[in-house]
Amino acid sequence: xxxxxxxxxxxxxxxxxxxxxxxxxxxxxxxxxxxxxxxxxxxxxxxxxxxxxxxxxxxxxxxxxxxxxxxxxxxxxxxxxxxxxxxxxxxxxxxxxxxxxxxxxxxxxxxx
Amino acid sequence: xxxxxxxxxxxxxxxxxxxxxxxxxxxxxxxxxxxxxxxxxxxxxxxxxxxxxxxxxxxxxxxxxxxxxxxxxxxxxxxxxxxxxxxxxxxxxxxxxxxxxxxxxxxxxxxxxxxxxxx
Numbered sequence: 001x002x003x004x005x006x007x008x009x010x011x012x013x014x015x016x017x018x019x020x021x022x023x024x025x026x027x028x029x030x031x032x033x034x035x036x037x038x039x040x041x042x043x044x045x046x047x048x049x050x051x052x053x054x055x056x057x058x059x060x061x062x063x064x065x066x067x068x069x070x071x072x073x074x075x076x077x078x079x080x081x082x083x084x085x086x087x088x089x090x091x092x093x094x095x096x097x098x099x100x101x102x103x104x105x106x107x108x109x110x111x112x
Numbered sequence: 113x114x115x116x117x118x119x120x121x122x123x124x125x126x127x128x129x130x131x132x133x134x135x136x137x138x139x140x141x142x143x144x145x146x147x148x149x150x151x152x153x154x155x156x157x158x159x160x161x162x163x164x165x166x167x168x169x170x171x172x173x174x175x176x177x178x179x180x181x182x183x184x185x186x187x188x189x190x191x192x193x194x195x196x197x198x199x200x201x202x203x204x205x206x207x208x209x210x211x212x213x214x215x216x217x218x219x220x221x222x223x224x225x226x227x228x229x230x231x
Contacts (some may be wrong), residue, residue, distance in 0.1 A: 052218060
């Protein structure tokens with residue numbers, strides 16, 4: 001299985017300031033057939049189900065503010081929040097779907 | 113917008129079978145655009161992908177659960193189901209159903225249902 005790692009596991013943030021979460025995979029998530037990197041980011045707000053933020057490395061899901069940016073290469077990935085807002089608190093997960101079984105990182109808890 | 117809603121017993125005895133159903137509204141589970149999946153979340157293991165079922169009924173399972181797992185669908189009811197046999201306390205978790213697309217991953221989730229395995 002592809003192992004996903006995240007850092008930090010806990011991230012105190014200040015509203016209006018930037019924030020960054022790192023994620024690594026034990027194997028490349030680059031699909032050589034189509035050139036896509038199959039790395040997604042999810043946010044689980046307190047008491048809610050996870051919601052899709054970023055798919056295929058850098059595409060924002062519908063309704064996701066442009067302060068969220070995904071970037072990276074085959075094995076190293078970053079989610080950046082340009083200016084944190086109070087509603088951004090929660091658990092952030094990266095997930096690979098390059099191959100079965102899909103696997104998640106351990107999560108990064110972002111709080112103010 | 114379409115919704116997904118999990119249903120099923122909240123308490124299952126050890127060694128018995130856990131059965132959940134996900135009712136889908138607005139979308140057709142037979143649509144070629146979507147797959148339908150199950151995931152779970154437990155304090156000890158975080159988020160875990162269980163498996164998905166395609167619009168043709170083809171299934172893809174997590175190998176760690178495959179020997180105990182069945183995901184099926186009922187197109188007449190527009191729902192899909194999870195059956196996990198021989199459960200233990202390690203299967204206690206919040207179970208989610210979700211819509212999956214090859215483009216965007218799991219783009220719609222149910223609210224989740226807590227299943228506790230205990231005698």
